[in-house]
Amino acid sequence: MKYISISNNQAVSLDSIPELPYEEFLESNVGMLTDSPERHCVNYFGFWTGVYSSGGPVEDQYDENKNRKEYSENVKLICCIADDKTHQIYVSSATVAPEVVYESFTARNHNFEKYEREMHEAFGIQYNNHPWLKPVRYSHDRAGKAETIENYPFFGADSHELHEVGVGPIHAGIIEPGHFRFICNGEQIMHLEIQLGYQHRGIEQLFLQKKKLAELTTLAENIAGDTTVGHTIAFVNLWESLCGYRPGRSLHFSRTLALELERIAIHTGDMSAVCADIGYQLGNSVYGRLRTPIINFLQEWGGNRLAKGLIRAGRTNFPFSRKLGARLASILDEFELDFNEMTSKFFKLPSALSRLEKTGVVTYGQVLEIGTVGMAARMSGLNRDIRSSHPFNLFGEGFTHEPVIKHHGDVYARVRLRRDEIHQSIGYIRKMIADIPEFTEVAGVKLNPQRNMFILSLVEGWRGEICHCAITDNEGSLGLYKIKDPSFHNWMALAQAVRNNGISDFPICNKSFNLSYCGHDL
């Protein structure tokens, strides 16, 4: 057996994951992706086996200079390949020694490019034939301390015709930091290199450091504030399965509802931002103000505009009532009237369309090769949507989800995708609030993680696929917590999108993806 096959949110014993010799591990995982657009790598990571099997407190793993103590030799790699047709995730493993040079997966398939960079950064593993093993986020516990974010060697072009434009890490607006280096021929962008890591907060390590469930939930809520709901659901779904707890329908209901509300709110805000970047003031202010009733509703429901505090493992402090349902229905009625009016104007405005159409194109071939997920895949005809492929919460139970797919891969496709997904989510919410389940509080729920387990949780947030993985040790404590925001895959799509475009089109390209910095940097 080359892999174990699990479904979304299914906890399995760590020992049940087959361990293969590295060569076989490579052949099997890369082979699974060859000519199979329905498959992609949802997570691929490693951990020190010594650290893990020692079971000691994580604080003890670092010396006073924040260097990892040398008491472990090997790294265990775990690779998770999702199959959208069978709704299964295939998990396999291998053990490697950091000082040996390995053949890279990436040479055969670009889906793995960043995962291998991440492992090179964390453990110092060397790979043959990897295009560029540069650090991903300059994490505090990286293996190569000599490489710092200040002396980062940007890709350069030795030419009299070309010039470089550097932006960041602090951008002009109120957004998160990252460094973007353009190589341009006059106005035209030839190449964009995106260097992130400025937001690195050490979240994955904090998950091991913190012991209380309240702390872990708070961490999950703060992974990416614009995806509070998405990441918190990934965490609570994971945690409940890890503890062998099955939530009732009312919890599934409130999570699904919050997730679709978050999708509507952020998509609407992004349409506003795209309008701002093409100088369309009316669209900017109308879509901007239309986001407000949605996030204000989240506050009415749970006391916070971005839904912090709303989602909790095994319970909720905010049961969704009929009264809230009626209120939401009227908010959506008003929203839709104004949204449709604005949208019908915006989508037939020649001056707007001329900026959106054929701008920032990423082809089907490119998104498949990079392995993008979520919106950034669906814009170019690649069907990737966890709601239908690996359903969670009410998806697959309450209703069957049909992903919205576009084909042109340009800014226009990304904006239309948002418009259609807003309509779709409103439809789902209307259906849901017509049948609100009674809230049933299960008293005295004890959530204790099982020992020596592996679990993986997938959620389709508004950006795309969120993946959380956890491993528990022989005392039932977290031995590893691995988070992957959809942005991890999709930043490369932005770099591809801007090639051959005018540099003045960079802002709309960027906004049309709206990728996460903190979700990437972790």
Add this chain to the structure above:
Amino acid sequence: MFENIKIWWHQGKQYIPDVTNAKLPGIFRGRPVITRSGVDEAALVELCPTGAITGNPVCIDLGKCTFCGECAFRFPEKISFTSDYKLSANVRERLVVKEGDDKGIVVEPSKVRKGVRSLFGQSLKLRQVSAGGDNSCELELNACNNVQFDMSRFGIDFVASPRHADGVVITGPITANMAGPLEICYNAVPDPKIVILVGTDAISGGIFADSPALDRDFLTKYPVDLYVPGNPAHPLTFINGVLDMLKKQ
């Protein structure tokens, strides 16, 4: 043109006329009130994810609180959250709410640095730096200038360059990787300049306080003029805090 006017018309009036006395919809977790009733203090202190609660007497430090509301749910007889969004202070200790306190949190006029009101009272330009912020405070700071809150009407704006700014607004716990750029940005702002910390993460590090990936030295080197609590800070919390500091009402 006619269509545009129709759209404008249908939007109606969106701005909040009086941002100092607006009422927030539904529930909102703003300033907490702590009663003197006796509870299991150890359990209360233990449940807080960020160590914002201390016992004897029971206090909540709003600079550490993430406003999750868990304490109020578990001990409703002891703690409740009011919808008072005026949470900003210019003295760090002012953010600590004690049991029995029922006064609002204020910006102390005598502690506002000299020159701030006279120089920036008419116009204040701010450069925002996200230093590990999770993008929630950033979203709310952006919202300060949408058609609802319309902060520009008070002469308060965010600008693109530190050279054009009168101060920096920091969100996030300040990561080690952002410590350098933050300091460069701060140094590029002409004197005199102010520093505003927005959100729990910026004020205390929040849930990230004990992460080895942070470098909060900046805060030991430079004075802070305003603390704006929240996770994220509500636009009205920010706007009122700045207005109070500038005494513009």
